[in-house]
Amino acid sequence: MQYSTFLLSALSAVGALAIPTGSRSNDTSVRITLAGASELATQTAFQKVQFGQREVQAPVGSSGPFQTVELSLGKGVQMQNLRCQILDEEDKPIVLLRDLNVDITFADADKGAWKFRQESVVSAIICDPTFAAIGADANDIVVMLSGPDELATQTPFLLGGAKREVQPPVASSGPYDTIELKVGALIENQDLRCQLLDARGNSIVAKRNQNIDTTFSDAGKGAWTFLDPVESEVFAIVCDPAFKAAPAA
Structure with missing residues (x-):
């Protein structure tokens, strides 16, 4: 009886050792x-x-x-x-x-x-299953302006959204009628907002869905269209971590 018990214990031990090898390939x-x-x-x-x-x-x-x-x-x-x-x-x-x-x-x-x-x-x-490793643009902040006649330009911002930064549009002042902000996935301030100024230093009002504002954000929701005026030259782009949503009256 003792021998049988010992043998069963030994076989059980061998089985226990053998199971992981096969089970690993079936582990889901x-x-x-x-x-x-x-x-x-x-x-x-x-x-x-x-x-x-x-x-x-x-x-x-x-x-x-x-x-x-x-x-x-x-x-x-x-x-x-x-x-x-x-x-x-x-x-x-x-x-x-x-x-x-x-x-x-x-x-x-x-x-x-x-x-x-x-x-x-x-x-x-x-x-x-659709998640992918981030791309090379993960640390970039880019403001994209586009307008009539396929005019388009991209202006990079280099301070990572941590400080106020003012840039003229790259290559052309326009006129433009849409604006989009792209904030890279690794930028700490994902709520960064920017603003467009015309030749007189006035902010250009833009609209996205139901939002009408004098500043604009990314939020993964695409471009904003100019509302007041509906088309304008842009002389400065301002990105500032202090900006908050500022709905136009």
Whole structure:
């Protein structure tokens, strides 16, 4: 009886050792591990994203604050290049660093955890098959003006949105009738607003959807059209972190 018990125990041990080798290739788990100070850590599992669906969850157990995040993909997950994103308490993407990579989405690639640029509370985790690593324009701020007769110009701003900056439009003063601001994904001030001035130093009123304003933002919502006047030469573009939405009367 003792021999049988020993033999069964030994066989069970061999089986236990053998299982992981086969199970790793069938492992379809998608796990996000968040860690912070004082050994605070939480792990959140994702299921739907394995089938090509965007999936959003709050961190399990705690919202932090955290300092690192790691994506772990089982070997059975078909999308080994899957990327996820974490949002702060204002629902803005958290900037992350790993080795020389700086991004607002993160991957597994068997390279371990990503560090937060600064400790932060996490309100949501998003895993989406359409996410891609950021492009070369992630640190750029560009104001694009376009007008009649296919006139168009792009004016770069070089101070990263941290200070007031005034530039004339590159190449031509116009006339123009639309304006668009592009704020790169890694620019810290994603709420940056700019303003257009005419020859008299008056601000040009622009409209986007239901918003009518003397300053304009990016917000991923595309171009603004001139409203007052509907077409104008532009003599200066001002981008200032102190600007707020200023609806025209």
